[in-house]
Amino acid sequence: MNARDPSLPLQADELSGLADFAASAWDEEIVPALTDYIAIPAKSPMFDADWAKHGYIDRVTRDAAAWVESKKVAGLKLEVIRVEGRTPVIFFEVPATKSGSTDTICLYGHLDKQPEFSGWRSDLGPWTPKYENGLLYGRGGADDGYAVYAAITAILALDKQGIPRPRCVGIIESCEESGSSDLPIYIDMLRERLGNVSLVVCLDSGAGNYDQLWLTTSLRGMVSGVLKVEVLTEGIHSGDxxxxxxxxxxxLRQVLDRLEDSKTGRLLPDSFHCEVPAARVAQARATAAILQDEVWKRYPWSCGADGAFTLPTTTDPVEGLLNRTWRPTLSVTGVEGFPDLGNAGNVLRPYTAFKLSLRLPPLIDGNEASLKLKTLLEDNAPYNAKVTFVPDGRAGALGATGWNTPELSPWLDQALNEASNAHFGAPLGYIGQGGTIPLMSMLQKGFPKAQMMVCGVLGPKSNAHGPNEFLHVPYGKRLTAAVAQVMAAHP
Structure with a gap:
């Protein structure tokens, strides 16, 4: 065990030591590892039905595990766990260096990726990594292949300086982009080995800017699936x-009108809405004061015929933040049954299918919402057409439930602010995220007393899931040092 008194705050030389170690590790080891990782099309099972045959997920899992083991962290135990027919999970554990500590810090990330998407810059591509001006371009580096590398680096940064910390475990899954449908099986298998988890550090989230540390305070849930309307068994002459x-x-448009007001985008069923907690409204106001119009100006808006930019649903920063984090929203993310424009003859198509992505407020149960959505869309079909909605969920989970962070304990609130000021020169920012991380609600239920540090590198224009996705490496360096500092502050 280390001789350093863990009750003393970190000194200036220790803080600079954390920052220097993290920066060096990113330059010399993490960026090269992520460059190799980006080049591998390890698409999540929802987007690659033959993922097991292709072997890409297994490859990135093996590479990450080998990298972790090569760091020779004292007392490290690592296992790649595989259940037949399921994506693999990396589980590692590192013993405490803080005398008398019985608590555990759980670090989380994932290695599976979203599909390619179109619109990449001519010199970029999803599987063509490029490091330019501090930005590492390519699919998956920021969302969030970096997590396992940053987590181990944070542990090493403390251990190299003899700064005490609690026991640490890591869960690195490879099914997150498919809704983490394989993860509950592994969580049940690992429950006893996880120990007394009192802090979860999730590195799969975003940042309001690159100027300070950002804590994610909420995540939306999601129901996704395919809505299909069939009227014929084959296409026929449209003139006839x-x-x-x-x-x-x-x-299909009529059916969607049951769900959404097409003029405003508001979801019509009250059951898909919830009251926004007063604390989250107050935090949205504080964040809006920091980000101001960048809340909506950060997006790559197209220009209309008159040269003016497309406008957002609202230019009020507070309302914009709440719209993207606490209010339900429908997106159509894919279509089927349409020929491409060059082959679109005068044929009345037999069916139309839309891939729907319904983001839910953090307090709405994902499974219940999925069942209600299916009933809403399928019942009493116009013209007695065949209308079906098939959710994407696997392993019995029809939808993903969101998450609202528990109240921060005083030690964590203080530690986060101190880490932000130490490594960014600005206080902590609080922001809800519109994305979904199913693990958070799982861990919240399993460890109801645990504190949650949910953060990440997905800041403005990083464009996860879309074209030209990048990882802001300078921010990643500072975030890694900040995570190490918070781990050291664990009481």
Whole structure:
């Protein structure tokens, strides 16, 4: 055990030591490892049905595990756990260096990726890593392949300086982009080995800017699936049938009108809404004061015919923050049943299918919402058409439930602010995120007394899931040092 008194705050030389170690590790080891990682198309099972045959997920898992073991962390135990037919999970544990500590810090990340998407810059690509001006471009580096590398580096940064810390465990999954549907099986298997988890550090989130540490205070839930409307068994001449055979697309529009007000985007069923807690409204106001119009100006808006930019749903920063974090929203993310424009003849199509992504407020149960959505869309179909909605969920989970962080304990609130000031020169920012991390609600239920540090490198224009995704390496360096400092402050 270390001789340093853990009750003493970190000194200036120790803080600079954390920062220097993290920066050096990123330059010499993490960026090269992530460059190799980005080049591997380890798409999540939802987007690669033959993931097991292709072997890409297994490869990035093996590479990450080998990298961790090569760091020779004292007392490290690592296991790649595989259940037949399921994606693998890396589980590691490192004993405490703080005398008398019985608590555990759980660090989380994932290695699976979203699909390619279109629109990449001509010199970039999803599987073509490029490091330019501090930005590492390519799919998955920021979302969030870096997590396991940053987590181990934070542990090493403390151990190299003899700064005491609690026991640490890591869960690195490879099914997050498919809703973490494999993860509950592994959590049940690992429950006893996890120990007394009192702090969860999740590195799969975002940042309001690159100027301070940001704590994620909430995550939306999600129901995704395929809505399909069928009217014919085969396509027929549109001149012969249109006006008599109803358009599958028109029927689909009518069905969606049950769910969404197309003029405003508001979701119509009250059951998909919840009251926003007063504390989250207050935090949204504080964050809006920091970010101001950058809340909406950060997006790559297109220009209209008159050269003016497309406008957001609101230019009020507070309302914008609440819209993207606490209010339900529907997106259509894919279509089927349409030929491409070059092959679009005068044919009335037999069916139309939309891939729907319904983001839910953090307090709405994902499974219940999925069942209600299915009933809403399928019942009483116009023209007696065949209307089906099939959720994407696997392993019995029809939808993902969101998460609202418990009240911060005084020690964590202080530690986060001190870490932000030490490594960014600015106080901690609080922000809700519109994305979904199913693990957080799972861990909250399993460890109801645990504190949650949810953060990440996905700041402005980093564009996870879209074209030109990048990892802001300078921010990653500072975030790694900040995580180490918070771990050291664990009481």
């Amino acid at each position: 049938a249109s006006g008599l055979v109803p358009s599958s697309f028109r029927i």
